[in-house]
Amino acid sequence: MRWTRGHVLGRGSSATVSAATSNTGELFAVKTATLSHSECLQREQQFLSILKSPFIVSYKGCDITKEKKKIMYNLFMQYMPGGTIVDAINGQLNEAQISHYTRQIIQGLVYIHSNNIVHCDIKGANILVNENGVKLADFGCAKWVNEHVPVRGTPMFMAPEVARGEEQGFPADIWALGCTVIEMVTGCSPWLNMTDPVSVLYKIGFSGESPEIPSGFSSQAKDFINKCLIRDPKARWGATELLNHPFIGQLECDIDRDLWAGSPTGILDQYMWNSIGESQSVGSDLIQPMCSSFSLRQRIEQLEGNSEMANWKCEMEEEINWMTIRSNGSGGVVEDD
Structure with missing residues (x-):
């Protein structure tokens, strides 16, 4: 060609x-x-x-x-043509749009997880937007679920078990999804006022803390994020379970077409x-x-x-x-x- x-x-x-x-x-x-x-x-x-x-x-x-x-x-x-979710945010995403986009991200995760692939770098910058919604992109850090490779991804979005260097499986993508939803709400990093990667990793891996959930969000949205940010990867909800969560379950919403076209x-x-x-x-x-x-x-x-x-x-x-x-x-x- x-x-x-x-x-x-x-x-x-x-x-x-x-x-x-x-x-x-x-x-x-x-x-x-x-x-x-x-x-x-x-x-x-x-x-x-x-x-x-x-x-x-x-x-x-x-x-x-x-x-x-x-x-x-x-x-x-x-x-x-809509660029990334980060381009689309600009402080303009409402909860219905976030719910709609989150559902599509999870559908992408259900698909790759069913094919034994871990994305390893879920975040707003790796979610692309067009007139129909969003799609997962940037698989440069992806791995097979049982593949033994070095830990990869972006520190701010890493799960506790990844920050400790223990494992990086499907639950790690779910933790990153929770961080990405926070990013869509706030337009900011899930860990505010932290820029040093080593400090971020120590906090994620050893402090016992989780990213702060934004105020003003609905109880369903907060519960959804909490299910993603369970620190124990074995207790963390999976992508298929999350598809049935009320926050994104059967919600129908009209996406503002100007949101992506004007990015x-x-x-x-x-x-x-x-x-x-x-x-x-x-x-x-x-x-x-x-x-x-x-x-x-x-x-x-x-x-x-x-x-x-x-x-x-x-x-x-x-x-x-x-x-x-x-x-x-x-x-x-x-x-x-």
Whole structure:
């Protein structure tokens, strides 16, 4: 397949997400990293290529190209014009919308868990939005449930058992879901006023505390979050159980279509394709990659008495530094710091 790269949608420390079109005119997103730093992208490709669900961002393929004298790995995915849940929040989500989105996230979790896959990095930044709702994305930290690999993910959303380096199974995704619901309500981190990852991990793993549930939420919503944030992973509710919780059970709600259409990436989409002819046509003239699995070395180091941050797996630091590329309303783009 030959394809043309459009404007940048987001940029991290090692990967860039751009809009793209194929030679047949299909619109999609491409996530790109240099081949030497593409371990997580190749792992993500392995999982996305076998997952088929309306609640998972669709896989479109992958290739390797040479651009500006660099060998690049490209992962093609469904284009989601609403950006991420973080883009959509902006203090505007009401409880009905949060309930609707949460139900779709859980349906995605039910699907991947039934296929013995743990996402390992559920959070607002990894939930993408379109006109129909939300889909799970970013499987670069995912693992098979019985796969023995280093702990991975984002510290603020890690479950207590993960912070202690004990296990990272299906219950860890549920804890992260509870944190994500809090994020949707507040627009903030589930652990306020904490920025040091080691301190966060110590607090999560050893303090016995859980993230504070926002006031003003309904009793059903608070109970739902409490079921997600049970510290004992064996007692924590599973995704299938949560589907029957009153907070999201059979609720029908009308989602404001302007919520996603007016998000930064939605605005960017309006002018993007007018100038795509000026973008570089990169094609896929090089050999298709095998996309084999990598053994990822990072692990949790000792938390107690250790002032040195663990060398975290995958995109923890990348997510901290992630920038969204937005329209400035005059045909140009600006970068959010």
